[in-house]
Amino acid sequence: MFQPRASHAARLQIVPVKQRNAALCKRLWSEVGAGFWTERIRWSPMRWQEHLRQPNVSFWVAQVSGQQVGCFELTESIRGVKIEGFGLLPPYRGQGLGRDLLTAATQQAFATGARKVWLHTATDDHPHALPNYLSGGYKIVRERDLRHPVQSQPVQKLGAARGRVV
Numbered sequence: 266m267f268q269p270r271a272s273h274a275a276r277l278q279i280v281p282v283k284q285r286n287a288a289l290c291k292r293l294w295s296e297v298g299a300g301f302w303t304e305r306i307r308w309s310p311m312r313w314q315e316h317l318r319q320p321n322v323s324f325w326v327a328q329v330s331g332q333q334v335g336c337f338e339l340t341e342s343i344r345g346v347k348i349e350g351f352g353l354l355p356p357y358r359g360q361g362l363g364r365d366l367l368t369a370a371t372q373q374a375f376a377t378g379a380r381k382v383w384l385h386t387a388t389d390d391h392p393h394a395l396p397n398y399l400s401g402g403y404k405i406v407r408e409r410d411l412r413h414p415v416q417s418q419p420v421q422k423l424g425a426a427r428g429r430v431v
C-alpha cells in the first residue's frame with residue numbers, strides 16, 4: 266500500500282481555509298504560483314468564494330510557527346483526490362519544506378478515504394517540483410505537450426503523477 270514518506274518537520278502545520286477567507290486563497294495561489302502558473306489569475310474574491318463553496322474542494326494553508334509559508338488545494342471526486350495549487354512562498358523554498366508539504370498534502374488527501382491521489386506538473390514549474398514528487402513516491406503516468414506553456418520555450422512536457430495504492 267502506498268504510504269506518504271515520513272515528515273521530519275513537526276514544525277509544518279496545515280490549516281483549512283474557510284470560504285469566507287477567499288481573499289487569502291487568492292493571494293496565496295497567486296504568490297506561490299507567480300512565474301509558474303496563470304490559471305485563476307483573473308478570478309475575483311467572489312469567484313474564489315463560489316469555487317470554495319463546493320463541498321468536494323478544500324484549501325489548506327501551510328504554516329511554520331504561525332507564519333504562512335505555502336498552500337495546496339484538494340479536489341475530491343469518484344476517481345480520487347487531485348492536489349492543485351501546491352507550493353511554497355518564495356522565501357521558504359529550497360530548505361526541505363517542499364518535501365514536508367508534499368507529505369502533508371498526500372496524507373490529507375488519503376485521509377478523505379481516497380484510493381488514488383494525483384497531480385499535474387510541467388517542465389516550467391519549479392525545478393524541484395518533479396524531483397520532489399518522484400522522491401515522495403509519485404509515479405509519472407502520462408506526459409504530453411503543453412498547448413500554452415507559461416514561458417515561451419519550444420517544447421514543454423506535462424507529466425501527471427499520482428500516488429498509487431497497490
Ligand SMILES: CC(C)(COP(=O)(O)OP(=O)(O)OC[C@H]1O[C@@H](n2cnc3c(N)ncnc32)[C@H](O)[C@@H]1OP(=O)(O)O)[C@@H](O)C(=O)NCCC(=O)NCCS
Binds near residue numbers: 298359385393
Ligand atoms: C516545488 C516546491 C514545493 C519544492 O519545494 P522546495 O522547498 O523548493 O524543495 P525541497 O527543498 O523541499 O526539496 C524537495 C525535493 O526537491 C529536490 N531538490 C531539492 N533541492 C534540489 C537541488 N538543489 N537539485 C535538485 N533537486 C533538488 C529533491 O528531490 C528534494 O526532495 P528530497 O529531499 O526528498 O530529495 C517549491 O519549490 C515551490 O513551491 N515552487 C514554486 C511553485 C511550484 O512550482 N509548485 C509545484 C507545482 S506542480
